Amino acid sequence: MRIIVLGGDGYLGWPTAMYLSNMGHDVCVMDNYIKRQLVSKNNIKDLFLNPLLDVRSEYFYKKSQKKIEVIIGDCSNYNELKLVIKDFLPDVVIHYAEQSSAAFSMKGFEEAELTLNNNLMTTFNLIWAIKDYVPNCHIIKLGTMGEYGTPNIDIEEGWIDINHKGRTDKFLYPRQGGSLYHTSKVLDTDLLWFYTKNYGLRVTDLMQGPVYGFLTDDMQNDTKLLTNFFYDDIFGTVLNRFIVQAVSGVPLTVYGKGGQIRGYLNIKDVMQCIGLAVNNPAPKGELRIINQFTELFSVLDLANKVALVGNSMGLKVSIDNLKNPRKEQENHYYNAKNTTLTQLGLNPNLLTDEVLQEMLSFVLNYKNVIDKEKIMPSVLW
Amino acid sequence: MRIIVLGGDGYLGWPTAMYLSNMGHDVCVMDNYIKRQLVSKNNIKDLFLNPLLDVRSEYFYKKSQKKIEVIIGDCSNYNELKLVIKDFLPDVVIHYAEQSSAAFSMKGFEEAELTLNNNLMTTFNLIWAIKDYVPNCHIIKLGTMGEYGTPNIDIEEGWIDINHKGRTDKFLYPRQGGSLYHTSKVLDTDLLWFYTKNYGLRVTDLMQGPVYGFLTDDMQNDTKLLTNFFYDDIFGTVLNRFIVQAVSGVPLTVYGKGGQIRGYLNIKDVMQCIGLAVNNPAPKGELRIINQFTELFSVLDLANKVALVGNSMGLKVSIDNLKNPRKEQENHYYNAKNTTLTQLGLNPNLLTDEVLQEMLSFVLNYKNVIDKEKIMPSVLW
Numbered sequence: 001m002r003i004i005v006l007g008g009d010g011y012l013g014w015p016t017a018m019y020l021s022n023m024g025h026d027v028c029v030m031d032n033y034i035k036r037q038l039v040s041k042n043n044i045k046d047l048f049l050n051p052l053l054d055v056r057s058e059y060f061y062k063k064s065q066k067k068i069e070v071i072i073g074d075c076s077n078y079n080e081l082k083l084v085i086k087d088f089l090p091d092v093v094i095h096y097a098e099q100s101s102a103a104f105s106m107k108g109f110e111e112a113e114l115t116l117n118n119n120l121m122t123t124f125n126l127i128w129a130i131k132d133y134v135p136n137c138h139i140i141k142l143g144t145m146g147e148y149g150t151p152n153i154d155i156e157e158g159w160i161d162i163n164h165k166g167r168t169d170k171f172l173y174p175r176q177g178g179s180l181y182h183t184s185k186v187l188d189t190d191l192l193w194f195y196t197k198n199y200g201l202r203v204t205d206l207m208q209g210p211v212y213g214f215l216t217d218d219m220q221n222d223t224k225l226l227t228n229f230f231y232d233d234i235f236g237t238v239l240n241r242f243i244v245q246a247v248s249g250v251p252l253t254v255y256g257k258g259g260q261i262r263g264y265l266n267i268k269d270v271m272q273c274i275g276l277a278v279n280n281p282a283p284k285g286e287l288r289i290i291n292q293f294t295e296l297f298s299v300l301d302l303a304n305k306v307a308l309v310g311n312s313m314g315l316k317v318s319i320d321n322l323k324n325p326r327k328e329q330e331n332h333y334y335n336a337k338n339t340t341l342t343q344l345g346l347n348p349n350l351l352t353d354e355v356l357q358e359m360l361s362f363v364l365n366y367k368n369v370i371d372k373e374k375i376m377p378s379v380l381w
Numbered sequence: 382m383r384i385i386v387l388g389g390d391g392y393l394g395w396p397t398a399m400y401l402s403n404m405g406h407d408v409c410v411m412d413n414y415i416k417r418q419l420v421s422k423n424n425i426k427d428l429f430l431n432p433l434l435d436v437r438s439e440y441f442y443k444k445s446q447k448k449i450e451v452i453i454g455d456c457s458n459y460n461e462l463k464l465v466i467k468d469f470l471p472d473v474v475i476h477y478a479e480q481s482s483a484a485f486s487m488k489g490f491e492e493a494e495l496t497l498n499n500n501l502m503t504t505f506n507l508i509w510a511i512k513d514y515v516p517n518c519h520i521i522k523l524g525t526m527g528e529y530g531t532p533n534i535d536i537e538e539g540w541i542d543i544n545h546k547g548r549t550d551k552f553l554y555p556r557q558g559g560s561l562y563h564t565s566k567v568l569d570t571d572l573l574w575f576y577t578k579n580y581g582l583r584v585t586d587l588m589q590g591p592v593y594g595f596l597t598d599d600m601q602n603d604t605k606l607l608t609n610f611f612y613d614d615i616f617g618t619v620l621n622r623f624i625v626q627a628v629s630g631v632p633l634t635v636y637g638k639g640g641q642i643r644g645y646l647n648i649k650d651v652m653q654c655i656g657l658a659v660n661n662p663a664p665k666g667e668l669r670i671i672n673q674f675t676e677l678f679s680v681l682d683l684a685n686k687v688a689l690v691g692n693s694m695g696l697k698v699s700i701d702n703l704k705n706p707r708k709e710q711e712n713h714y715y716n717a718k719n720t721t722l723t724q725l726g727l728n729p730n731l732l733t734d735e736v737l738q739e740m741l742s743f744v745l746n747y748k749n750v751i752d753k754e755k756i757m758p759s760v761l762w
Binding site for chain 2: 116117120121151152154160163164165168171173174177180191195198327333
């Protein structure tokens with residue numbers, strides 16, 4: 001199949017491009033390097049200092065003899081995106097081209113505006129380019145489990161039957177985000193649903209939990225093929241940040257009591273999930289929503305796991321319960337369904353001590369370049 | 382109170398400004414005349430050819446000795462809006478500054494992009510200007526009953542308790558629009574709710590049904606104080622369009638079978654509702670949602686009423702069931718709650734034969750300037 005990965009320079013974008021290319025697909029990545037610009041503007045460093053996409057693609061070709069086409073362009077500009085879609089005529093588009101940091105989206109007006117504008121307009125432009133040029137193309141959109149928030153009822157996969165005063169109807173599961181970023185994803189889903197039902201598009205929305213890890217099989221332990229890896233309070237995700245903290249001797253920063261429960265998954269499983277979605281397209285006119293995570297943990301669970309394994313490796317790992325910089329519930333009901341991916345054949349990589357050990361060992365190689373100043377929360381909301 | 386009316390040049394904006402001014406408030410209107418530009422670009426004419434805002438305001442001053450401040454500016458530009466908010470320091474902002482035509486939003490890419498961008502960014506900018514400069518200010522936002530669509534369960538006022546698998550939680554009522562315009566309003570509500578709960582704003586969202594009529598008490602039968610009145614397929618609303626069709630001898634254009642049921646209200650009642658919302662502000666941190674309509678009618682009900690009264694006046698009124706240009710249900714359950722406004726003291730002006738007669742008689746004065754070419758549906762979706 002012909003597959004475009006929008007946001008192909010990102011944490012998940014680049015590994016996805018390699019994964020799909022190794023599956024035998026014709027892959028094109030598009031990115032405007034906005035994340036690199038934001039990272040540099042905020043004086044943050046990626047742990048691995050990844051080369052630009054054309055260098056990555058060239059290197060991948062040398063190793064695999066597989067060509068990943070690279071386009072540096074802005075999906076939030078309709079004309080740029082339209083030309084790529086018209087030219088490449090994809091069977092599938094994977095849409096990662098969104099500003100994905102909750103903390104960044106809560107920093108101030110400019111950051112909020114960028115998040116809302118970028119995320120809505122990349123999605124809107126993609127919808128129109130697909131509808132007008134390749135209406136059969138399967139859009140695979142990365143959503144987030146954070147769209148659901150932490151409701152007091154079970155979280156279903158995207159849709160819910162509501163019984164109310166003796167009558168019943170089926171609705172998109174009512175969602176409310178805990179940050180502007182999460183809210184922008186709620187809006188994305190609504191926008192996709194309207195156009196999907198109106199024009200018969202085919203869309204899979206993967207409601208993904210926080211991802212951990214950085215090594216996928218396609219990297220073949222080659223540091224030049226690594227993905228980007230952030231451990232700061234803005235672009236770092238929680239478990240990756242804990243790993244870096246454990247390695248660098250900084251107490252693990254648990255926000256509040258750490259009772260926040262979320263569904264997590266290994267980056268290797270993200271690859272599997274994308275592959276399964278590609279192989280099982282949504283029917284026309286359907287917004288298929290899949291909850292994408294493998295295990296539930298509280299933040300404190302994760303910290304305890306990292307501390308246990310880290311200490312067994314001779315690191316001195318302690319835990320620091322910080323005043324929560326976010327407005328979120330620290331003690332809540334959480335029961336989310338995730339059966340679709342199992343039905344499609346997902347074979348999960350669970351968070352074992354070995355997995356944690358592998359992550360800690362790998363990051364130990366980079367101990368000297370870790371910038372400890374960037375670990376504490378700087379954005380309050 | 383100090384009140385800003387955003388979109389103060391519009392069908393509801395200008396009458397609202399006069400109404401609040403006559404109530405004794407200090408009123409400022411802001412508008413960028415975008416509707417006038419779109420109307421002129423689409424070669425459409427308002428029936429009454431309203432003067433610009435400064436002329437209207439001057440004329441209103443001569444009649445009432447009350448000053449309505451006029452600012453020509455664009456709310457979708459943050460700096461323009463911020464300066465107005467910082468300078469005027471409103472106690473209340475009435476937010477009408479949205480592209481409000483469903484048909485326009487479905488015309489093509491440019492129209493859809495303008496609708497989404499304008500409606501989201503005016504709301505986003507307003508939220509930020511209020512949060513940063515007048516956090517106690519009461520935002521009164523015009524929503525639409527169209528956000529709910531036509532669900533098979535009762536429509537509550539904005540919020541719903543969902544019982545699911547033995548557990549319960551309260552959610553924003555799940556909404557899905559039937560056009561991009563309606564979808565943009567769904568997104569607005571989600572955006573407002575996120576920022577309201579996060580920063581303790583006070584917001585009233587008035588979910589308004591289609592409005593009919595054009596004469597409010599503040600116009601004092603003075604044609605120079607009239608609001609704008611559209612009867613074309615893009616900016617005209619259904620009952621107003623039927624009135625013009627009846628007067629000009631064009632069969633009433635019922636879309637499909639005409640079984641579409643909606644909650645309607647007289648423009649005089651919109652004034653009352655706004656006044657009631659102004660006098661009863663939402664508490665801080667609350668998104669108060671009020672369903673704003675007085676009576677339920679199907680489209681065919683309305684056509685029959687207009688035909689009956691029109692024919693009794695000697696007009697020759699017939700009904701034409703056109704192929705529905707829209708994707709919408711023509712036979713559906715519809716039971717929507719609207720008790721809050723009654724509790725606040727709304728005294729409804731119902732759609733009596735006298736009201737229809739008054740509208741028909743008034744429009745008969747303009748019979749010669751009606752452009753019949755603009756009545757048939759031109760946008761399909």
